[in-house]
Amino acid sequence: MSTTTPATSLATPDYPTLVREMREYQFPMPIRRKPVIADGLPKPAMFNLVHILVGMRRSGKTFHLFQLIQDLLKAGTPRENIFYFNFSDERLQPMPDDVLQQVLDEFWRQVPAARKQGAYVFFDEIQEANHWQGFCQRIAEHENVTMVVTGSSSKLSSQEIATNFRGRSYSHEVLPLSFREYCKFHDIETPEVGADSFSPQTATAMESAFDRYLIDGGFPGIQSMPAEAKTDMLQSYMRDVVARDVAERMGNSDIAAANQIALFALRNTACELSVNNLAAQLDQLGYRMYWTKARGILDLLEQAFLCFEVGEYTTTLKPKSTTPKIYAVDPGLVYAVSRANQQDIGKRLETAVYLELRRRQSGRRTDFITSLTLPDVQGEKVDFVVGDALGAEPYQAIQVTANMSNEKTKMRETRSLNAAMKRMKNIKGTIITLRQKDSLASNLDGRNIEVIPAWQWALQD
Incomplete structure (x- = not known):
């Protein structure tokens, strides 16, 4: 008599736990770099542009997000209105096609007031999720949000962004440290901008x-x-x-x-x-x-x-x-x-x-x-x-x-x-x-x- 092995279902990520963990995450205080979003972030609103931080892997995009978040907190933005999530988390694997929507919906469930008051949404390594371009554009057009995303891939090249967002995004390039930033990382005092004479x-x-x-x-x-x-x-x-x-x-x-x-x-x-x-x-x-x-x-x-x-x-x-x-x-x-x-x-x-x-x-x-x-x-x-x-x-x-x-x-x-x-x-x-x-x-x-x-x-x- 033959036997068949029952099909095993793929595990569903524990979204409530993952979202709550990120809501309680203590953001590090990064060494400050020159902002790549020169004019700062707009207040949450429908039809805000999606800000996309692009650049080579390990160039500092995640810590640029943390710098933006720390600036918001310092300016008095409630912590509950700031949502950061990293999609390179291995606990999301195997990653469902609707992972982005599931994560955001869970945030709305846990913090319903943020949806009405307006939220700053920071999605890190977003290229790990499928259909991220269409998702970001839809959320930016239908929700009261300011959205900033990062990614390290040819999927986030200027050509890819221009093709998929049709003018609804603003990309900002993150390069490795400038010389002034390098000195700051090594506690080397530098002359002020504009100085023209030196000892x-x-x-x-x-x-x-x-x-x-x-x-x-x-x-x-x-x-x-x-x-x-x-x-x-x-x-x-x-x-x-x-x-x-x-x-x-x-x-x-x-x-x-x-x-x-x-x-x-x-x-x-x-x-x-x-x-x-x-x-x-x-x-x-x-x-x-x-x-x-x-x-x-x-x-x-x-x-x-x-x-x-x-x-x-x-x-x-x-x-x-x-x-x-x-x-x-x-x-x-x-x-x-x-x-x-x-x-x-x-x-x-x-x-x-x-x-x-x-x-x-x-x-x-x-x-x-x-x-x-x-x-x-x-x-x-x-x-x-x-x-x-x-x-x-x-x-x-x-x-x-x-x-x-x-x-x-x-x-x-x-x-x-x-x-x-x-x-x-x-x-x-x-x-x-x-x-x-x-x-x-x-x-x-x-x-x-x-x-x-x-x-x-x-x-x-």
């Missing part, structure tokens, strides 16, 4: 701190670790992006190739990136690689915020150069994955400058930071042109070099800036170095080229 003691202290910043980088979670542990942890961050953000889109069979492309992108930060050359190199190493596949993996790495591409400055629809420069999300990550003979402080310095420009230009057009190849025989380069290329209104040209004491280096950097300043009226020329500070005459309408140490420039904002 020798302050200058050497800031130079030393910036040197360490280019090695440690800005990921918050590694700041208190020993040097060896920092390297191991940063390498694991890269592998995690590949395993969780790339593989979920392209499949596990491409993880090995994706790891190689991630390493290539990080080790070649601040360099021009040719996808054809990349595909050819990988093919020689035994990976079955072609242009479309390599391009697709690079796109996913950028959508996961591991790296960024910077295009050529142009006022035409078709740029002269189709080879962008690539920049890593963090100089410390570059240091951690690069071999000893590949360590280039100049490239990490240029990467740190790009990331600081990216922080300062948040909310601008996507091409607000570009590079420039001058239309001359030498094809000289300017590392960054900052300004609206579409509106033909650039306002700053920036060169980055670690050391300008060599006369040939000085001539190369100033020649390119002079050419750019001659071509673009009223543009400001700046050279960012590790140590040097100077003002160089450009012979262009009295405009000088400012030479400024990176630490001082990084603390201007």
Whole structure:
């Protein structure tokens, strides 16, 4: 006689317990960072925009939520009107399709007054739940809420958000620590914004701190670790992006190739990136690689915020150069994955400058930071042109070099800036170095080229 095994039903998460636990959660007091939501959160109301904090894994999005929550509590918002929930909780597995609605409904059941008075809803790692975009948009349109969500995945890329939210969301990028934030994490006193004169003691202290910043980088979670542990942890961050953000889109069979492309992108930060050359190199190493596949993996790495591409400055629809420069999300990550003979402080310095420009230009057009190849025989380069290329209104040209004491280096950097300043009226020329500070005459309408140490420039904002 045959027997059959009865079907087992999947366990339902204990929503009442999980929600109550989160309602009683004691939010940590994070080291304060510069807010990414510059104007603060609006009061709860129907049809508020959904605020979405995006960025690479471990860049500090959760603690940005805690900072927002602490600000609300400090301003007098009742704790019962604030609901935080993390969807990476393993007790939600297997996660039902309606998990978001179940969690929110349980909160309304436990705190019915919050639904009427208005609630601040913070959903962390929301990409773990299915259909989260439609849920967030529906709740924002039908409930008296202010909703802030975070996620670490290509599912929360700017393209994905634009496609699914149709103008009903506002995304804010969370990058690793800026230099000023890095100093705050290490209890290093920094000059105030706007200071332009410094004692020798302050200058050497800031130079030393910036040197360490280019090695440690800005990921918050590694700041208190020993040097060896920092390297191991940063390498694991890269592998995690590949395993969780790339593989979920392209499949596990491409993880090995994706790891190689991630390493290539990080080790070649601040360099021009040719996808054809990349595909050819990988093919020689035994990976079955072609242009479309390599391009697709690079796109996913950028959508996961591991790296960024910077295009050529142009006022035409078709740029002269189709080879962008690539920049890593963090100089410390570059240091951690690069071999000893590949360590280039100049490239990490240029990467740190790009990331600081990216922080300062948040909310601008996507091409607000570009590079420039001058239309001359030498094809000289300017590392960054900052300004609206579409509106033909650039306002700053920036060169980055670690050391300008060599006369040939000085001539190369100033020649390119002079050419750019001659071509673009009223543009400001700046050279960012590790140590040097100077003002160089450009012979262009009295405009000088400012030479400024990176630490001082990084603390201007």
